[in-house]
Amino acid sequence: MKPRRNTWQREAVRAALVGAHGFVSAQQLHQTLRDSGSTIGLATVYRALASLTEDGEADSIQAPEGENLFMSCGSTGHHHHLICRSCGAARELDATVVEEWASKVGAEHGFAEIEHVIDLFGICAACRAKEA
Amino acid sequence: MKPRRNTWQREAVRAALVGAHGFVSAQQLHQTLRDSGSTIGLATVYRALASLTEDGEADSIQAPEGENLFMSCGSTGHHHHLICRSCGAARELDATVVEEWASKVGAEHGFAEIEHVIDLFGICAACRAKEA
DNA sequence: GGCTAGAATGAGACTCATTCTCATTTAGAA
DNA sequence: TTCTAAATGAGAATGAGTCTCATTCTAGCC
Ligand SMILES: [Zn+2]
Ligand SMILES: [Zn+2]
Ligand SMILES: [Zn+2]
Ligand SMILES: [Zn+2]
Numbered sequence: 190m191k192p193r194r195n196t197w198q199r200e201a202v203r204a205a206l207v208g209a210h211g212f213v214s215a216q217q218l219h220q221t222l223r224d225s226g227s228t229i230g231l232a233t234v235y236r237a238l239a240s241l242t243e244d245g246e247a248d249s250i251q252a253p254e255g256e257n258l259f260m261s262c263g264s265t266g267h268h269h270h271l272i273c274r275s276c277g278a279a280r281e282l283d284a285t286v287v288e289e290w291a292s293k294v295g296a297e298h299g300f301a302e303i304e305h306v307i308d309l310f311g312i313c314a315a316c317r318a319k320e321a
Numbered sequence: 322m323k324p325r326r327n328t329w330q331r332e333a334v335r336a337a338l339v340g341a342h343g344f345v346s347a348q349q350l351h352q353t354l355r356d357s358g359s360t361i362g363l364a365t366v367y368r369a370l371a372s373l374t375e376d377g378e379a380d381s382i383q384a385p386e387g388e389n390l391f392m393s394c395g396s397t398g399h400h401h402h403l404i405c406r407s408c409g410a411a412r413e414l415d416a417t418v419v420e421e422w423a424s425k426v427g428a429e430h431g432f433a434e435i436e437h438v439i440d441l442f443g444i445c446a447a448c449r450a451k452e453a
Numbered sequence: 454g455g456c457t458a459g460a461a462t463g464a465g466a467c468t469c470a471t472t473c474t475c476a477t478t479t480a481g482a483a
Numbered sequence: 484t485t486c487t488a489a490a491t492g493a494g495a496a497t498g499a500g501t502c503t504c505a506t507t508c509t510a511g512c513c
Contacts, residue, residue: 311432
């Protein structure tokens with residue numbers, strides 16, 4: 190892990206990410222921080238999120254609309270999520286079966302350096318209750 | 322399927338997509354078409370790809386970099402791919418196990434309207450040979 | 454074949470997420 | 484405290500994709 194300086198900006202992003210409880214975009218996070226009086230710059234939020242993700246402190250996924258979403262995730266290892274399209278709440282999934290499937294399939298077709306993207310999106314119970 | 326008029330532009334996009342043999346971006350496709358003398362507009366390429374995808378004549382995926390990629394795909398039903406990061410070549414996958422896993426997991430967590438994104442990326446044998 | 458309504462097109466303006474530039478600030482070691 | 488490279492922030496730049504709207508063209512009708 191490359192060296193990082195501890196700036197209040199980096200810490201603020203980390204805190205905001207933890208406070209978000211679910212996947213959020215860089216823009217949302219920046220807005221939240223500004224709304225709470227911070228003067229942090231948008232570019233800095235992007236930089237902090239990139240480094241946090243690099244260091245394994247945050248997970249990132251691509252929303253179906255193309256935006257990148259980030260989340261402060263407890264477990265550090267490789268894993269997958271079930272995400273609420275409406276509020277961003279996420280559940281970690283035990284994906285042992287698909288991990289095995291993915292590596293088997295990759296090998297079978299003679300492809301190297303296999304990576305996989307596996308995400309489930311839906312509407313959580315809470316959001317459904319709200320809408321009804 | 323909503324009605325579509327047959328224009329040479331739509332046909333050109335369809336043909337270029339078939340000729341591409343793998344996943345390509347709208348921009349690439351547009352460039353290819355222009356290079357071969359066509360005067361087709363970029364917006365039209367986007368519109369044609371969107372309608373072809375809607376009609377099930379093309380598949381689309383999100384590249385890890387965020388760009389949307391399209392491919393003329395034989396089978397019409399729901400399925401997944403193993404894609405070469407380098408040349409876009411793709412294999413269709415039998416993903417019965419993961420389909421079952423996905424629907425089970427969604428239900429278990431009380432989420433509704435589950436959709437899943439499952440894509441494998443790697444480097445195909447041909448591209449590895451080329452690089453070496 | 455001509456006529457017409459409405460769909461499709463294309464040039465370019467526009468949006469919006471993300472990255473880059475660069476002058477200024479600051480963390481952290483000495 | 485001093486110094487230096489890393490980090491920051493404002494705004495410019497990038498780039499995929501969408502939108503607008505005047506013009507063109509398809510397809511059905513005579
Ligand atoms: Zn929700
Ligand atoms: Zn995995
Ligand atoms: Zn390849
Ligand atoms: Zn599937």
